[in-house]
Amino acid sequence: MAKFITRRLAHAVLVIIAATFLIYLGLFTLGDPFASSGEKTVPPEIQEALRAKFGMDQPFFMQYLTYLQNMFTFDFGIDFEQRRDVADMLATAVPATARLALFAIIIEVIIGLTAGIIAAVAPYTFRDVFITIITTLGIGIPVFVIGIGLRAWLSGEWIFPAVPRSFTVETPWWQEIILPALTLAILDAAFIARLMRGSMLEVLRADFIRTARAKGISERKVIGKHAFRNSIIPVVTYTGVSLGVLLGGALITERIFEYQGLGYLLVRAISQHNNPVIVPIVVFAVVVFVLLSTLVDILYAYLDPRIRLH
């Protein structure tokens, strides 16, 4: 197991190095990242400072190392727009995004697992068909349509804060998070339900379920222990990867609800050609995604002992 983990981590580090190199290649060497573009003018002194910070007067390889060093010492420079330290901006955006991601994941796992299990234990009944229809719709409707719909119908009503936010009213964080989290959770909950239903149906046909029943243990335990532990494996994989994506910023949802997280920052930075903000967010998103995927692989091996041998 230790060997397996080491190998997975080494692989992750290599992939991160390669991916950050690609980002660097794409954003830095194909054009000047800090030049003015379009109607946007960047004050020359800021351009100069950034070029010096990223060592752009140095040879290519040294530039890359400087960029890496900046990225991993949280030294990102100053953003064009508000002249603020990018590290400070991220220091508030990262927790906001993390909160949203965790909230969404908790909702979707609870709803998805419950619906999937209910459907799987009584296949082809009314309950199952109903759940299948809902999940098919949930998967078929793109996240921005769900978000737009929720914002159109619910924002400003009851406990849900209005969007765009009014800055005179202080809203508690959980009120602010509830609609975006729901938006993110609907799609994934539908997916998890489907995944869980499929994998549980398959597991319930397995011989070892028959063995468990032959042991005389209660049906609740047959489903909740023997079948659950086996059918949860693909759901864990999916949820982990999905969390990895969300932690890098839920671009669309944050944008729709003007939720001040990484995704919101990134989208705004892109429209403003604000490279000092774009670069660290993209790097962060990739690093988190790779690490989460690796974690999922390790968890997978823990959940399914047969994998550990390879």
Place this chain on the structure above:
Amino acid sequence: MARNESTTDFDLGDGPAAPLLEVDDLRVHFTTDGGLVKAVDGVSWYVDEGETLAIVGESGSGKSVSAMSILGLVPSPPAVFPSGDIRLRGRSILALPEKQQRKLRGSEIAMIFQDPLTALNPVFKVGDQIAEMVTNHQHVSKTVARRKVLDLLGEVGIPNPGVRINQYPHEFSGGMRQRAMIAMALANDPKVLLADEPTTALDVTIQAQIMLLLEKLQEERNTAIVLITHDLGLVASHADRINVMYAGRIVESGSCDDVFYRPQHAYTYGLLSSLARMDRSRQERLLPITGMPPSLSNVPPGCPFHPRCRFATEACSEALPPLDTVVLPETDGGGLHRAACIHSDQVQIAFEERLAQ
């Protein structure tokens, strides 16, 4: 070995002289899109302590379904049970509420399955799976259960129980897995052990070891074994009595000697004639049974075997022959010998001619 405290309110001590386990006119039908499938259609048998009853038949003859009905392992729907009763020491199991039935499963009646790889849960340690069987039926602490598991593993001949108890099924070999299954089945000292093709998935050399182990454990504990198999060779050396099943019914039933040496049903005759025998110096020609077993949703009228039968006459397709007691002058006890064949005299003659060859 001391009997564990029974957790059921099933008093097995002072019952009447009823057989230990009795299946009475059991019918298990499945409703499917393709029509009604009569997997088991009126089957009766019994088994007593220390006895091995074999149920022999091709796949699709209903032999496994009848055994799994005893443990309530047949999902309903699609299964329906139009008639029949299953009695343990004279008391109906089917009449019990589900919770009571569950208490019997694994404690009074246990089962071992064909493929020990798929029958064990891949994500739990073997020791934990056996311990679950103990703790589910006996109120004992984890440490006691663990000690019990260690004893059981040793008893079924698994070397190094201390190491094996913490391993996962995929770390066991096929034979070891089946031993673990047996240990699990015997964890609560069941009175009846249902063994569904216990050796089919194993190597021939391992098969013999497993059967010897079962025999040894049976002797020590006086367990009744119901051996479900398609393997006549296995039956010949290990069973006391044999039920031959065809198309959801018992077609012949009797002691091992009766069925092997005095078959009265054309199907049994066919099975025996298609079997190479080691106890003969000169091998007679093997006679395969032609055709395929019938679809259980469309069983031929009359005797279900008649389309494949070499003795069939018109009468065979008209009425279903009852499972009648066979009276043979030379039968020397050995229990009841019954067959559902109207041409059993011809079968007997043909078989004797074959032996004489």
Place this chain on the structure above:
Amino acid sequence: MTTPPQSGREPDTHVPAEALMTRFEAPDPDSTETGPKNGRRKNGSTGQFKEIWRRYKRNKLAVVGLALVIFLMVLAILQPWITPFDPMEQNPINSRNPPSARHWFGTDILGRDMFSGIVYGTRLAMIVGWSVMILSLVVGLALGAIAGFRGKATDSIIMRITDIVLAFPALIGAILVVQIFGNGIPQVIIALVILSWPTAARLMRGSTLSLRESEYVEAARSIGASDTRIVTRHILPNAIGPTLIYSFSHIGVAIVAMASLAFLGIGVPADIPEWGTMIAKAVPSLNVEGEAHMWMFPSLAIVITTLAFAFVADGLRDSIDPKLR
């Protein structure tokens, strides 16, 4: 590296009641139908296509999906003759009009006819969806087959590249590519192909690997068939199934991806009537009474399109490879 499970791959859908019983030895009524003994399976591909179509027809949702997809394709092809207005033509006086006899779906913030815009968006969605599917299928099949068949260094290089591409969350990756290549529909197509070929290649590699060791490939090799012949004649036709199913299910994903980018104002030029840009333009009207048509119609168009393609992909998966159920 784990890839997110693809929406089309989970083993659910239809389990007939008789399948529940096979473990109880009851005969499977289907077995007489599909068994090789009755010689029903014809040689050659026509028989195979017929068989696939026969299975496909049984799935009603898939048939509905197919009809919708055909409808959308016709709409896309005939767009110049269908649209009553020039979808680009702005008319600020008629801005944000509700649906009427003249403007069936109303007008947008610039006074453009929404119906024309949505039909134009259909054309765009079909072009992008199919281009991404075909291009990523071609690249994925080629590289996957090479990786699987050659093995060794070639295999490792191609697989490491897929690892790196798959290290980018999809939307972030697409944004990065668009940042590099600039805005435009072709750039969006390229971005989506770059992000989707690795999964196709991995699937193809997997099937190729298993077929490479198969007996009939051994047989072909033993009579001296060339590598090219073995790959194109023996491996490709048999290995293509899962990759094809993935690529098809990816059409809907590509359409949503483009709409998502457009919604964020990335990649798709803002003046092109595209479903995502239309919805983005409607955001200020979200809570305004009487302007719901501005986001509802394009949303409906996207939902119908993705559902149609999802139904077809599900139907295809079940009919091409019943084992994947």
